[in-house]
Amino acid sequence: MQEILTVLWEAAPFILEGAGITVVAVVGAMFLGLGIGVPLAVAQTYGTGSVRRMADLYVWFFRGIPILVLLFLFYFGLFAWIGLNLSAMTATVLVLGMTSGAYQSQIVRGAILALPQGQFKAALALGMSRAQAVWSIILPQALRLSIPGWSNEYSILLKDSALAFVLGTSEIMARTHFVATRTYQHLPLYLLAAAMYFGLTWAGVGVLRLVERRVRIKGYGETA
Amino acid sequence: MHRLVWLFLALFFVAAPVGAADKVYVNGIDANYPPFAYVDKNGKPSGFDVDALDWIAKKMGFQVKHVPVDWDGIIPNLLAKKIDLICSGMTITAERAQKVAFSAPYWEVKNVFVVKKDSPLTINEIYAKPLTVGMQAGTSEAKWMADAKTKEGWKFTIKLYDSSPMAIEDLVHGRIDVAAMNYPPARDAERKKPVKILGTFGEVEEFGVAVRKEDQELLAKINQGFALLKADPYWEELIAKHLNQ
Numbered sequence: 001m002q003e004i005l006t007v008l009w010e011a012a013p014f015i016l017e018g019a020g021i022t023v024v025a026v027v028g029a030m031f032l033g034l035g036i037g038v039p040l041a042v043a044q045t046y047g048t049g050s051v052r053r054m055a056d057l058y059v060w061f062f063r064g065i066p067i068l069v070l071l072f073l074f075y076f077g078l079f080a081w082i083g084l085n086l087s088a089m090t091a092t093v094l095v096l097g098m099t100s101g102a103y104q105s106q107i108v109r110g111a112i113l114a115l116p117q118g119q120f121k122a123a124l125a126l127g128m129s130r131a132q133a134v135w136s137i138i139l140p141q142a143l144r145l146s147i148p149g150w151s152n153e154y155s156i157l158l159k160d161s162a163l164a165f166v167l168g169t170s171e172i173m174a175r176t177h178f179v180a181t182r183t184y185q186h187l188p189l190y191l192l193a194a195a196m197y198f199g200l201t202w203a204g205v206g207v208l209r210l211v212e213r214r215v216r217i218k219g220y221g222e223t224a
Numbered sequence: 225m226h227r228l229v230w231l232f233l234a235l236f237f238v239a240a241p242v243g244a245a246d247k248v249y250v251n252g253i254d255a256n257y258p259p260f261a262y263v264d265k266n267g268k269p270s271g272f273d274v275d276a277l278d279w280i281a282k283k284m285g286f287q288v289k290h291v292p293v294d295w296d297g298i299i300p301n302l303l304a305k306k307i308d309l310i311c312s313g314m315t316i317t318a319e320r321a322q323k324v325a326f327s328a329p330y331w332e333v334k335n336v337f338v339v340k341k342d343s344p345l346t347i348n349e350i351y352a353k354p355l356t357v358g359m360q361a362g363t364s365e366a367k368w369m370a371d372a373k374t375k376e377g378w379k380f381t382i383k384l385y386d387s388s389p390m391a392i393e394d395l396v397h398g399r400i401d402v403a404a405m406n407y408p409p410a411r412d413a414e415r416k417k418p419v420k421i422l423g424t425f426g427e428v429e430e431f432g433v434a435v436r437k438e439d440q441e442l443l444a445k446i447n448q449g450f451a452l453l454k455a456d457p458y459w460e461e462l463i464a465k466h467l468n469q
Binding site: 170 | 252255256257258262263264265266267291292293294296297300301303304305306307386387389390392393413416417
């Protein structure tokens with residue numbers, strides 16, 4: 001028991017450093033995914049012709065390929081081929097973010113479709129342009145509705161980030177594995193890693209719930 | 225809020241490596257391969273290969289940094305110039321030599337079978353019975369075993385793991401009957417877990433340092449460095465410190 005505690009105590013700072021890396025990767029990917037996902041959702045719902053088809057293609061591509069394959073494909077393939085010299089961390093954020101963008105677009109699309117269809121038409125009837133209607137009527141409501149879906153996406157992304165070690169990003173799992181290899185205390189160490197993931201999920205979901213409450217419009221939706 | 229987003233994005237793109245002012249060679253290590261390469265309790269890369277290369281770098285006048293890399297992706301990392309060399313218990317094989325250039329061999333290892341301490345298994349039984357043998361994926365010994373198994377018609381099934389210590393862990397829990405790996409990690413496991421080395425298999429393997437084929441200058445420095453190291457008393461010291469415990 002004493003030995004296990006010593007190992008855990010010594011490993012904790014090293015693995016916690018990995019938790020920091022995990023957080024940066026996940027938060028970065030969440031924001032990048034948001035930047036990609038919202039325009040995609042709008043393109044899929046209101047886009048016409050080729051715009052819509054491009055958005056569909058993007059979502060189809062990134063949802064259809066496992067993240068591990070995408071990481072390899074982009075880091076060793078595409079990025080290297082076009083001469084883009086990215087650090088493993090940047091590549092991790094980019095690939096996780098692009099993938100998350102595909103999933104986040106579906107969260108936002110779902111939220112847009114959940115709004116009464118008449119609103120968009122009413123906005124146009126009032127003389128707004130399509131872009132104006134989307135920007136000032138649809139998105140403010142849809143984004144608020146998307147927050148519960150994001151907390152789901154966050155927790156999935158958090159766990160997907162463990163795959164990033166194939167590129168050399170030493171996050172929680174990779175570091176836990178290193179210590180376990182040296183000490184052969186697999187079970188306690190993986191329990192420690194699980195506790196860290198648990199804490200991060202809890203904190204992230206908590207933050208999103210706080211955001212949800214902060215951006216709520218008083219009285220909106222209460223009678224709907 | 226928007227400003228925060230931009231700050232995050234900016235941080236990532238700036239964080240990409242900048243042009244080399246003073247070239248630091250990056251050595252990719254398999255940090256799950258004690259005692260040749262591992263991460264010590266302070267989180268620092270350590271091990272026989274790390275110490276040896278540090279000595280050589282100092283002697284030959286270049287700088288080196290050790291970075292843990294996933295073994296499955298270590299050669300793609302080298303070819304994509306994410307790392308500059310692999311000094312981490314890599315066996316010289318003809319297949320790998322098609323992609324990378326190897327230094328002269330600096331160490332030889334045998335391959336061994338590991339079983340539970342109280343196991344009654346014998347070497348001959350391993351080949352004859354329908355057992356499960358755990359090995360690390362992507363290693364030269366795993367490839368040798370798979371080829372030889374087909375050729376000789378051995379009855380066991382091979383189960384592949386991310387690292388040999390994971391195979392050891394499954395062995396201790398009784399999910400596999402035998403683990404097979406290079407001698408040094410087996411010796412490491414024998415000291416830490418209730419397992420024993422049963423005997424050898426396969427061919428003697430030679431470890432070499434891998435670099436990109438065009439990096440002949442670095443390769444020459446490493447070859448010369450190892451020659452110097454082997455003639456130095458520090459070589460015996462390293463062996464005593466890491467390999468003969």
